[in-house]
Amino acid sequence: MFGTIFFWLGLVASLGIGFVYFRDLGDVSQMILRVKRSNMVRFIRYEYQLIAAGLAAAAVMAIAHLGFGAGPAWAFWLGLALVVILYGFPWVWVHLGLRNQIDSAKFYSIEEARKYLNPAESVVVIEKDGVARAHPDHQLMRPHLAGNDEGLAGENVVMTYCAMANLGLGYRPEIAGDKLDLEVLAQHGNNLILRDNETGEPIQHIYGWRERDGKNGPKMTPWPTFRMSFRGFQKAYPNGTVFLNKPSGNPFLLLLDFVTEAAFSLGIAKQHREETPVMDNMSHYDDRLPNKTYVWGINIGDDAVCYTQDFIVAQGNLINTTVGGRKIVVAYDPIYESVGAYYNDGDGPVSRIDFFGKSDQGKLARVETFKAGLFWHVWVEFFPQTDINRLGSGESKAA
Secondary structure, three states, rough: OOOHHHHHHHHHHHHHHHHHHHHOOOOOHHHHOOOOOHHHHHHHHHHHHHHHHHHHHHHHHHHHHHHHHHOOOOHHHHHHHHHHHHHHHHHEEEEEEEOOOOOOOOOOEEEHHHOOOOOEEEEEEEEOEEEEEEEEEHHHHOOOEEEEEOOOEEOOEEEEOOOOEEEEEEEOOOEHHHHHHHEEEEEOOOEEEEEEEEOOOOOOOOOEEEOOOOOOOOEEEEEEEEEEEEHHHHHHHOOOOOEOOOOOOOHHHHHHHHHHHHHHHHHHHHHOOOOOOOOOOOOOOOOOOOOOOEEEEEEEOEEEEEHHHHHHOOOOEEEEEEEEEEEEEEEEEEOEEEEEEEEEOOOOOOOOOOOOEEEEOOEEEEEOOOOEEEHHHHHHHHOOOOOOOOOOOOOOOOO
């Protein structure tokens, strides 16, 4: 009798926790299920404790059946198969399929990169003192994080990337002087949720702060990040390097990467093409722009503004505005095919500026919170108070 009770309790507990694991961190589950962010955050924090509890329950079921003959054989074998799927798939997908390259990325010369990139392809760029790294979207799509021990001209800066948002952000992977051990765990609101394995805390990619600290707490320091065409990158930084995610030499990982990247490619192509998000776990909708419009956003303090490229071009490629009390210049450079945002600490408005920030008001620094070319529906999900195409200090116009 007790054996039967333990059998069924073990079966129900192991499958229950396994279902929640698959639902919250299985990724593909969000194509058919709406997952609450609070549930996802809980599982990210306590992933290994919950897995251990679920597998312990499965062990109780197995001991009851194999050791004491409790429970029907069909229930045992079916339950065991489901346990393998519900626990195995999310773990392999997240920890192997999405393994990052935060300290092992390889950067190649422009000459080598030409073999893999179209000249018109958009690349996400970080730069320091003329040393520049380009990151093509399709190369970042699976690993999500790219950096190495060399850093960016000696600076500890890594590229973080979310394909669902079409957003690449450079960050210093540390908070309040503490180095972070970042890992990609999930996405919600069509934006990555990372985990700092040192503390177990989730970090929303677009914000950069640990969940427990909130927006007023310490956060990762963003690094100025911008988009440009690959041919523009070659003009601007002829000695620049390019991140390439070349195939693994391990046969198992090679096969896993092929399957993972094929799944990503299909989903992300649809994400760019269709109005409805592939994984519709959004909590905020705003019809001021079509969902999949590419926007260039700036957030300073509680103020947020985004621009469309065609609007910037219509203003003569240059806009003087104010965001969060700071004077900002937003400009499009047709030579390098790049939108940039710069702080204007001069006395007057800027009437002329080039890609490198040289202006009639002196050399201007890039805005570090600039978010280049992400989807409108993602930007407004996290900055619902946003203005669109602001002119001057407050006037906003539709695209």
